[in-house]
Amino acid sequence: DAGVIQSPRHEVTEMGQEVTLRCKPISGHNSLFWYRQTMMRGLELLIYFNNNVPIDDSGMPEDRFSAKMPNASFSTLKIQPSEPRDSAVYFCASLPGWNTEAFFGQGTRLTVV
Amino acid sequence: QQQVKQSPQSLIVQKGGISIINCAYENTAFDYFPWYQQFPGKGPALLIAIRPDVSEKKEGRFTISFNKSAKQFSLHIMDSQPGDSATYFCAASKGGGADGLTFGKGTHLIIQP
Numbered sequence: 555d556a557g558v559i560q561s562p563r564h565e566v567t568e569m570g571q572e573v574t575l576r577c578k579p580i581s582g583h584n585s586l587f588w589y590r591q592t593m594m595r596g597l598e599l600l601i602y603f604n605n606n607v608p609i610d611d612s613g614m615p616e617d618r619f620s621a622k623m624p625n626a627s628f629s630t631l632k633i634q635p636s637e638p639r640d641s642a643v644y645f646c647a648s649l650p651g652w653n654t655e656a657f658f659g660q661g662t663r664l665t666v667v
Numbered sequence: 668q669q670q671v672k673q674s675p676q677s678l679i680v681q682k683g684g685i686s687i688i689n690c691a692y693e694n695t696a697f698d699y700f701p702w703y704q705q706f707p708g709k710g711p712a713l714l715i716a717i718r719p720d721v722s723e724k725k726e727g728r729f730t731i732s733f734n735k736s737a738k739q740f741s742l743h744i745m746d747s748q749p750g751d752s753a754t755y756f757c758a759a760s761k762g763g764g765a766d767g768l769t770f771g772k773g774t775h776l777i778i779q780p
Contacts, residue, residue, distance in 0.1 A: 558710075587767050597711070597756060597770040610767065645710050654699055654764025658710030 558659035560646050566665045572634040575662045578627055579648030587656065588621055588631050589645040597645070603629065636666045670694050671759050673771025681779050686744040688774045690757035693738065697759035701768070702731065702742045705754045714755070715742070716764070747778045 559578040567573050579586050587602040601611040603623045611621070618637070623629040633640055643663050647656040672691045680686045692700075701716035717724045717731040717740065724731045730743040744751055754775050758768040 585765060589768075596772040597768075599767040599769070602767045604765075647710070649765065654701075654716065654760075655713045656764070656768065658712065660708070661710050 558646055558648050558657050560644075560659035560662050562662060563660060564663045564665075566667065567636055569637055569666055570635045571666075572632065573636045573640075573664060573666075575631040575644050575646075575664070577629045577631070577646030577659060579629070579646070580650070580657055581627065582650060583648035583657070584626070584651045585649035586623060586629050587647040587649070588629070589647065589658075591643040591645060591661070592641075600631070633664075636664075638666045640664060641666050670769050671757060671771045673757050673774060675774060676772065677775040677777075679777045679779060680747045682747065682749060684747050684778075686742075686747045686751070686776055686778070688742045688755055688757070688776070689739065690741065690771050691737075691739045692759050694759070694761075694769075695738070696761050697769075698762070699760040699764040700731070700733065700740050701758050701760075701764070702729075703756045703758060703770075705756065705773075711756060718763075744776075747776075749778045749780050752776060752778045 561576045585604050588600040591597045600613045601621045606623045621631045643661045645661045647658045649656045702714045703711035704714045705711045715726050715729045719735050728745045733740045754773045756773045757771040760768050
């Protein structure tokens with residue numbers, strides 16, 4: 555298995571633009587998590603899904619952020635409109651139902667200028 | 668509110684020495700305590716994890732010590748090697764690990780040859 559796949563790896567966008575980050579979890583995993591990593595705040599959980607259903611979105615910072623999981627093999631995190639303070643590395647992770655090891659993707663480094 | 672506090676922020680250890688990283692948590696509902704290792708440009712990867720029904724877990728050179736009454740846990744890396752140089756994160760979760768991870772701020776470990 556190729557692991558958790560995120561795209562793009564790097565994204566540079568102008569303030570006010572819409573940004574969409576994509577994640578393909580490991581096949582057979584039934585939970586998916588979005589995290590954000592910054593120097594100031596470290597790794598923060600934004601939202602997670604179980605069997606494609608959003609379970610906890612209390613970590614989503616503002617209404618500008620939204621996440622979807624239309625099927626078991628794909629999820630998106632959208633920021634509209636983007637702001638410079640959204641600059642961070644965004645990680646997607648998936649978790650199988652039979653154990654507790656979360657597998658992380660390589661991350662998407664977002665820069666909003 | 669920082670629910671998981673990690674120290675030190677950075678650590679330099681000589682090759683062959685013991686690296687020790689400490690974490691403290693606040694939420695007594697946490698029931699799963701993993702340590703993640705992250706190399707530059709990569710996502711975090713699970714190193715070792717423990718549940719509160721045991722006080723110690725060892726896997727190779729890596730040991731977690733857990734003190735439930737003090738709400739503290741630590742990672743010991745024995746015979747530290749240059750390849751261990753990375754950022755280490757402690758984390759905690761409810762639901763046996765299924766509810767998403769609350770991370771400490773991380774420790775940047777450098778092993779000097």
